[in-house]
Amino acid sequence: MKFLDLAKVYIRSGSGGNGCVSFRREKYIEFGGPDGGNGGRGGDVIVEAVEGLNTLIDFRYQQHFFAQNGKGGTGRLKTGADGDDIVLRVPVGTEILEEDGETLIADMTELGQRVVLARGGNGGFGNAHFKTSTNQAPRRANPGLEGVERTIWLRLKLIADAGLLGLPNAGKSTFLAATSNARPKIADYPFTTLHPNLGVVGVDGAEFVVADIPGLIEGASEGRGLGDLFLGHVERCAVLLHLIDGTSNDVAEDYRTIIDELEAYGGALADKPRVTVLNKVDSLDEDLREMQKEFLEEAVGGPVMMMSGSSGEGVTEVLRALRAEISEDRLRQGAEDAGEDRPWQP
Numbered sequence: 001m002k003f004l005d006l007a008k009v010y011i012r013s014g015s016g017g018n019g020c021v022s023f024r025r026e027k028y029i030e031f032g033g034p035d036g037g038n039g040g041r042g043g044d045v046i047v048e049a050v051e052g053l054n055t056l057i058d059f060r061y062q063q064h065f066f067a068q069n070g071k072g073g074t075g076r077l078k079t080g081a082d083g084d085d086i087v088l089r090v091p092v093g094t095e096i097l098e099e100d101g102e103t104l105i106a107d108m109t110e111l112g113q114r115v116v117l118a119r120g121g122n123g124g125f126g127n128a129h130f131k132t133s134t135n136q137a138p139r140r141a142n143p144g145l146e147g148v149e150r151t152i153w154l155r156l157k158l159i160a161d162a163g164l165l166g167l168p169n170a171g172k173s174t175f176l177a178a179t180s181n182a183r184p185k186i187a188d189y190p191f192t193t194l195h196p197n198l199g200v201v202g203v204d205g206a207e208f209v210v211a212d213i214p215g216l217i218e219g220a221s222e223g224r225g226l227g228d229l230f231l232g233h234v235e236r237c238a239v240l241l242h243l244i245d246g247t248s249n250d251v252a253e254d255y256r257t258i259i260d261e262l263e264a265y266g267g268a269l270a271d272k273p274r275v276t277v278l279n280k281v282d283s284l285d286e287d288l289r290e291m292q293k294e295f296l297e298e299a300v301g302g303p304v305m306m307m308s309g310s311s312g313e314g315v316t317e318v319l320r321a322l323r324a325e326i327s328e329d330r331l332r333q334g335a336e337d338a339g340e341d342r343p344w345q346p
């Protein structure tokens with residue numbers, strides 16, 4: 001699985017064109033004089049947040065962005081042409097970082113936002129510019145200024161498409177670790193996850209972002225446990241994945257607890273599309289699986305999927321169910337065939 005949220009690019013702005021040394025010389029015309037024009041400006045390297053992109057996949061194919069150099073000035077006071085700018089088109093939510101991968105240069109949060117990453121060099125003055133009353137025939141002109149060269153990172157901030165819900169220990173982090181590049185902490189005690197984690201998961205050639213948030217408990221909306229502030233992280237998700245520990249004594253009760261907290265949280269969270277999954281079925285024998293599934297389906301009033309984040313059973317089906325709830329324009333294109341593996345870090 002490849003991830004398309006980070007790209008290293010090399011940029012260079014255009015150098016300015018050189019100034020020109022030239023004198024007017026025409027037959028039968030008495031007074032000549034310097035007429036060397038100025039060089040043109042080099043092009044800038046600009047980054048722009050545009051619509052219709054949701055990955056940095058283009059930067060996998062093009063990593064070098066060089067703006068055009070300015071043209072030199074010429075005689076008859078002609079200024080050289082300016083070099084063309086070059087524009088890096090990135091999705092909204094892209095951060096531009098220095099070569100160190102940490103220092104923020106720009107945060108492209110708004111559609112249409114443009115930032116100049118490297119200014120083109122100024123053109124040099126031609127000799128006409130240096131004409132003074134005491135020096136009527138200067139023989140000097142300036143060279144154009146060099147362009148700026150730098151290496152930058154583009155990092156796309158991920159917005160989760162699917163959010164994980166469940167009681168502590170339901171196996172949320174295990175699921176994320178099994179399906180994505182994320183490496184959340186996993187342990188058999190509640191509240192292992194203290195901060196939300198994001199991971200990119202892929203199924204059938206499409207990628208989307210899953211958010212693993214700390215477990216909710218009864219009364220979370222009143223601040224119990226870690227509270228329900230974390231639900232803010234899943235508010236913008238297209239779909240919620242509700243995991244219920246299949247080894248629990250009362251799956252129906254576990255289910256209700258989370259739904260109650262969702263409703264208490266308010267907003268549209270409780271109305272969001274939801275996939276409900278009986279998890280950890282690797283620990284249940286056939287009879288128990290069926291029993292637990294029936295209990296849960298009765299509580300849900302609809303179908304329930306079965307899965308084991310540890311053994312991988314049923315995981316692909318769950319991913320497909322999530323994918324079906326995420327609209328096509330939110331899905332990222334998979335890059336199964338693009339380049340080699342790369343870990344998710346600057």
Ligand SMILES: Nc1nc2c(ncn2[C@@H]2O[C@H](COP(=O)(O)OP(=O)(O)OP(=O)(O)O)[C@@H](O)[C@H]2O)c(=O)[nH]1
Nearest residue numbers: 168169170171172173174188191192193215309310
């Ligand atoms: N048998 C079995 N155990 C599982 C499965 N998934 C998770 N576990 C175990 O359940 C425990 C809790 O797993 P986590 O993934 O940390 O659960 P969580 O929902 O992220 O928990 P919090 O972060 O505390 O809310 C760990 O001991 C896991 O090894 C599963 O599919 N089958």
Ligand SMILES: [Mg+2]
Nearest residue numbers: 172173192193
């Ligand atoms: Mg966890």
